[in-house]
Amino acid sequence: xxxxxxxxxxxxxxxxxxxxxxxxxxxxxxxxxxxxxxxxxxxxxxxxxxxxxxxxxxxxxxxxxxxxxxxxxxxxxxxxxxxxxxxxxxxxxxxxxxxxxxxxxxxxxxxxxxxxxxxxxxxxxxxxxxxxxxxxxxxxxxxxxxxxx
Numbered sequence: 001x002x003x004x005x006x007x008x009x010x011x012x013x014x015x016x017x018x019x020x021x022x023x024x025x026x027x028x029x030x031x032x033x034x035x036x037x038x039x040x041x042x043x044x045x046x047x048x049x050x051x052x053x054x055x056x057x058x059x060x061x062x063x064x065x066x067x068x069x070x071x072x073x074x075x076x077x078x079x080x081x082x083x084x085x086x087x088x089x090x091x092x093x094x095x096x097x098x099x100x101x102x103x104x105x106x107x108x109x110x111x112x113x114x115x116x117x118x119x120x121x122x123x124x125x126x127x128x129x130x131x132x133x134x135x136x137x138x139x140x141x142x143x144x145x146x147x148x149x
Contacts (some may be wrong), residue, residue, distance in 0.1 A: 001062065001065050001066075001069075001076060001077055001078075002076075002077075002078040002079070002080075003058050003061040003062045003065065003079045003080075004058075004079070004080045004081070005052055005054070005057050005058055005061070005077075005081050005082075005083055006080065006081075006082060006083070007082065007083055007084040008082075008091070009082070010080045010082075010091060010094055011093055012020045012031065012091070012094060013031055014026065015031075015078055015080065015094060015096055016029055016031055016077070016096055016104055017096050018078075019076060019078055019096050020098065022098075023075040023076060023098045025075070025100065026075055026098040026099060026100060026105075026130050027099070027100050027101055027102065027137040028096050028098070028099050028100070028101055028102035028104070028105040028106075029096060029097070029098045029109075030096070030099075030102065030106050030109045030110065031094065031096040031097075032094070032095045032109055032110075032113050033091055033093070033094050034091070034092045034093040034094075034113075035039075035088075035089055035090060035091050035092055036048045036087065036088050036090045036092055037088060037091060038071060038088035038089065040126060040128075042140065043128045043129070043130065044098050044128055044129055045088055045126055045127070045128060046087075046088075046127040046129065047085050047086060047087055047088075047126075047127045048085070048086050048092070048124055048125070048126050048127070049084070049085045049086075049123055049125040049126075049127070050081075050082065050083045050084050050086070050092070050123070050124055051083065051085065051122070051123045051124075051125075052081075052121060052122050052123070053079065053121055056121055057081075057120060057121050057122065060076075060119060060120050060121055061081065061089070061116065061120055064079075064112055064115040064116055064119060064120065065077045065079060065108040065112060067079035067109075067111075067115065068108040068111050071107075071108070072099065072105075072106055072108040072111075073099060073100065074097050074098065074099040074104060074105065074106040074108045075098045075100075076093065076097075076098050076101060077095065077097045077098070077108065077109075077112065078094065078095070078096040078097075079091045079093075079094070079095050079112060079116070080093065080130065081116070081120070081122070083122075088128040093111055093113075093116070095109050095112050095116070096109075097109040097112070111148055114141070114145045114147075114148060115145060115148070117137065117138075117144070117145070117146040118137055118141050118142055118144075119145075
């Protein structure tokens with residue numbers, strides 16, 4: 001399991017290839033890449049600033065991956081989340097899951113993202129032409145997480 005919180009961008013292809021080659025028995029490697037939107041709730045977004053608690057955030061992400069491992073027979077997972085100030089279209093998060101079968105890989109990847117959106121301690125401040133504002137978690141994120149209980 002790899003969990004990283006970092007300012008630097010990441011190479012999606014490199015991360016997928018590394019996991020794919022590490023597990024030749026995997027029949028599926030599923031990934032999700034999130035990026036910063038240029039529009040949110042009808043307002044232009046100039047940038048998104050992400051803050052976290054070093055150490056605590058990584059532990060939270062690792063716990064989410066462990067929950068996924070208990071639910072589905074996955075070989076491994078990679079979670080990379082960026083922090084700092086990001087421009088629209090910047091990559092913000094990557095989740096990659098390797099499993100013998102695609103159904104388990106898709107489900108585990110979606111589970112990790114749904115929990116990450118609601119459980120991982122990140123604070124997001126959005127800059128718009130009207131000013132800056134802290135973002136709360138969305139009801140739709142809570143609903144997505146709720147379907148796994």
